Every structure is written in structure tokens, then in C-alpha cells.
Amino acid sequence: MEKPIDWTVTASDGEARTGILKTRRSVIETPVFMPVGTQGAVKGIRHEWLEGELDARIILGNTYHLFLRPGIKAIKQFGGLHKFTSWNRSFLTDSGGFQVFSLTDLRKLNENGVEFRSHLDGSKHFLSPEVSIEMQAALGSEIVMVFDECPPGNAGYDATMVSLELTARWAGRSKARFDELQDNSFEFRVPSSESEVILNSKLGTRNSELSGRQALFGIIQGAGHLDLRKESLDRTVEVGFDGYAIGGLSVGEEKSVMYEVLDFLAPKMPADVPRYLMGVGTPEDLIEAVNCGVDMFDCVIPTRNGRTGSAFTSHGKVNIRNAKFALDSGPLDPECECSVCRRYSLGYLRHLYQTGEMNAATMISHHNLAFFMKTMELAREAIRSGTFQAFRKEFLTKLGNNDAYWV
Numbered sequence: 159m160e161k162p163i164d165w166t167v168t169a170s171d172g173e174a175r176t177g178i179l180k181t182r183r184s185v186i187e188t189p190v191f192m193p194v195g196t197q198g199a200v201k202g203i204r205h206e207w208l209e210g211e212l213d214a215r216i217i218l219g220n221t222y223h224l225f226l227r228p229g230i231k232a233i234k235q236f237g238g239l240h241k242f243t244s245w246n247r248s249f250l251t252d253s254g255g256f257q258v259f260s261l262t263d264l265r266k267l268n269e270n271g272v273e274f275r276s277h278l279d280g281s282k283h284f285l286s287p288e289v290s291i292e293m294q295a296a297l298g299s300e301i302v303m304v305f306d307e308c309p310p311g312n313a314g315y316d317a318t319m320v321s322l323e324l325t326a327r328w329a330g331r332s333k334a335r336f337d338e339l340q341d342n343s344f345e346f347r348v349p350s351s352e353s354e355v356i357l358n359s360k361l362g363t364r365n366s367e368l369s370g371r372q373a374l375f376g377i378i379q380g381a382g383h384l385d386l387r388k389e390s391l392d393r394t395v396e397v398g399f400d401g402y403a404i405g406g407l408s409v410g411e412e413k414s415v416m417y418e419v420l421d422f423l424a425p426k427m428p429a430d431v432p433r434y435l436m437g438v439g440t441p442e443d444l445i446e447a448v449n450c451g452v453d454m455f456d457c458v459i460p461t462r463n464g465r466t467g468s469a470f471t472s473h474g475k476v477n478i479r480n481a482k483f484a485l486d487s488g489p490l491d492p493e494c495e496c497s498v499c500r501r502y503s504l505g506y507l508r509h510l511y512q513t514g515e516m517n518a519a520t521m522i523s524h525h526n527l528a529f530f531m532k533t534m535e536l537a538r539e540a541i542r543s544g545t546f547q548a549f550r551k552e553f554l555t556k557l558g559n560n561d562a563y564w565v
Contacts, residue, residue, distance in 0.1 A: 165430070168542070175451060176541045177432070181301070189448045196220040198243040203524060212531055269324070291305070308409065309406060325377070375432075377403045391426060437457055469529075471529065473556055498525040
């Protein structure tokens with residue numbers, strides 16, 4: 159049976175590593191930052207820009223939100239998430255678990271799954287490991303996530319243990335339903351076209367008519383309790399997945415706790431499959447996680463900050479609303495080569511933001527994504543050349559100095 163993804167480690171420097179991840183649609187260099195397309199779109203960013211200058215090979219889709227709007231049935235009628243969105247590269251879909259569990263007062267949890275009320279209209283719905291896997295199969299993403307429970311970062315030991323036990327049982331149920339669907343010729347085909355042939359050739363895809371199994375990733379929980387993280391890892395690996403994700407970080411715990419968990423857990427994860435840190439984080443977080451051996455990341459930070467006028471740069475964050483930028487003719491980041499920094503001044507971007515022009519959020523978000531993608535590219539280059547520790551030190555020092563000009 160052909161593997162759903164092909165994963166190869168190409169270089170290492172300490173725990174940090176580079177790799178090539180091949181899906182049925184994309185060839186992805188890791189470490190990789192994956193832009194978040196919650197509703198099937200990365201906020202403010204057209205697919206042409208993601209495919210072109212930003213060269214994103216994989217983005218995320220949010221099962222919970224797509225389930226509520228426009229609905230899985232509607233997306234399936236279009237032929238799956240790729241056709242519906244016209245995104246021809248890879249998708250990773252989350253299970254919907256994190257969004258459901260963040261509803262707190264709007265949900266009821268039991269062994270079978272979660273009954274919850276929509277945050278949109280209060281309508282009642284039910285999600286279980288089986289239902290989540292079925293929805294993600296219908297969406298047709300390249301990478302599917304198991305349905306898990308995500309405890310808060312400050313969860314007590316006993317509560318975390320109960321959550322871990324439930325997550326482990328749900329992981330087994332997710333895998334069982336996933337295998338049933340995949341083994342029963344649950345295929346996803348994309349009609350051949352000239353543009354698709356060109357795209358697939360560019361990305362190294364073997365053929366233009368795409369089919370085959372999806373990949374399933376398990377999720378490791380355990381909050382900030384290291385022994386529970388190890389137990390969750392062991393039990394998740396025992397089930398057996400195509401990749402493993404670290405969940406339940408950046409959910410309210412102290413930054414030091416997150417780094418302690420990463421330093422402890424990531425090197426213990428299987429080395430022959432991708433390691434994915436979910437929902438993290440800042441550029442500093444990404445570099446520290448790469449240092450621990452993590453391969454894949456996603457976060458809404460670049461676009462969320464772009465919409466509020468905050469830009470990430472090689473010298474720290476820029477608050478575009480600051481009056482000192484009103485007459486500044488320089489770019490957001492003198493070291494950035496993105497199309498926004500090459501063409502537009504700080505003064506102009508501030509003007510757009512202050513006057514409520516939509517372009518402001520779009521352009522700052524575009525720059526932020528370019529900065530995150532470039533950070534991963536530089537990390538890969540440093541690992542391949544054996545200079546990652548020097549790069550890490552210089553990168554973090556520059557951000558830490560954060561000259562007052564940029565604040």
C-alpha cells in the first residue's frame with residue numbers, strides 16, 4: 159500500500175532538522191509555517207499571492223467552522239475542499255476539537271463525543287471522533303487530525319489525567335474510523351487540466367489526476383505535566399499514526415512552561431515522521447521549537463496582528479498606529495524583500511490604517527506571512543549549513559533588543 163505522505167530528513171544540527179514532506183499535491187520543505195485558512199481562506203490573502211510570492215505549499219482548514227458554514231454537504235457537492243476553494247496545493251484540516259472545547263458553557267462532554275451549540279445561532283450539534291473523521295474525509299484534505307480534548311494550560315494534574323485518558327480512547331476510535339474509510343476506496347480525484355499539470359509539475363507531484371489515502375496525525379496532550387506528556391506520547395504512538403502533533407500549548411500557560419514541554423517532549427517523538435506543533439506561535443516560539451526538533455507549525459498570529467496594525471520585523475514588532483511613523487518614508491522592515499516592503503512606506507501604510515482602508519490589513523498581513531515564511535527558510539538554510547545555533551542566537555538577540563524606534 160502506498161504511503162499517504164513521504165517524509166525524509168535531509169539534514170540536522172543538534173535536535174533541529176530539515177526535511178522533505180511529499181503529499182499527493184505538494185512537495186513541502188520543513189521546518190514549515192502553514193498559514194491558517196479558517197474558513198477555507200487565509201484572511202486578507204488571495205490564493206494567487208499564497209501560490210506566488212509567498213509560495214505556501216500547505217494551509218489549514220478549520221473543520222468546526224466549515225461544518226457550520228457552508229456545511230460539509232455543500233462542500234462535498236462542489237467536489238471537496240480543494241475544488242470549493244480553488245486551492246490546489248495541500249490542506250491540513252483540524253478535527254474541530256479545540257474550537258468545540260473553547261465553547262465551555264455551550265457544550266456537554268461525554269464518552270461518545272461532544273454536544274454543543276453553534277456560536278453563530280445557538281443551534282445544537284454533535285461531534286465525535288467518528289463524525290470528525292467522516293467530515294475530514296469528505297473535505298478531502300491531505301492531512302487529517304484526530305479528535306481530541308484540549309485541556310486548558312493551567313489544568314490540574316487530576317483533570318489533565320482524565321482528559322488524557324479520554325483523548326487516548328478517542329485516538330483509537332479516530333484511527334479505526336479513518337482506516338475504514340480509507341480502506342473502502344474513499345478516493346478524491348481532481349480532474350486534469352493544463353493549469354493543474356503545470357502546477358503539479360512545479361511542486362513535484364507525480365501526476366495530475368490525484369487520488370489515494372489521506373494521512374492521519376495523532377495529538378499528544380498532557381498540559382504542563384511532563385510525566386503525562388510522556389504517557390500521552392507513548393499511548394498515541396502505540397495506536398500508530400502518519401505523524402504526531404503537540405497539542406494544548408499556547409492555551410494560557412506561561413511561556414516558560416511551553417518551552418519546558420517542547421524541550422522535554424519533541425526529541426522523544428518518533429524521528430521518522432513529521433512533528434507538528436499546533437497553534438504556535440510568535441517568531442521566537444517557532445525558532446525555539448525548531449531547536450527542539452519540531453517540523454511543522456501553524457498560527458493565526460500573522461494575519462490577526464496584520465488586521466490590528468501590528469507587523470513582525472527582523473527588529474521586533476511595529477505598531478503601525480504610532481504617530482512617529484506618519485512621515486516615515488522607510489519600509490516596514492529594511493531587511494525584508496516582500497512586495498509590500500519593496501514598494502510602500504511606513505507613512506503610507508499608517509495612513510491607510512488610520513483611514514480604515516482595507517488595504518492596510520491586507521498588506522500588513524501579507525508582510526507578516528512573508529516574514530514568517532522567510533524565518534523558516536533562514537532556519538532551514540542554517541540547519542543545512544550547520545550554523546543553526548549561531549543563527550538562533552542572532553535572530554533572538556535582534557528581536558530582543560527591539561530598538562525603541564520599532565515599538
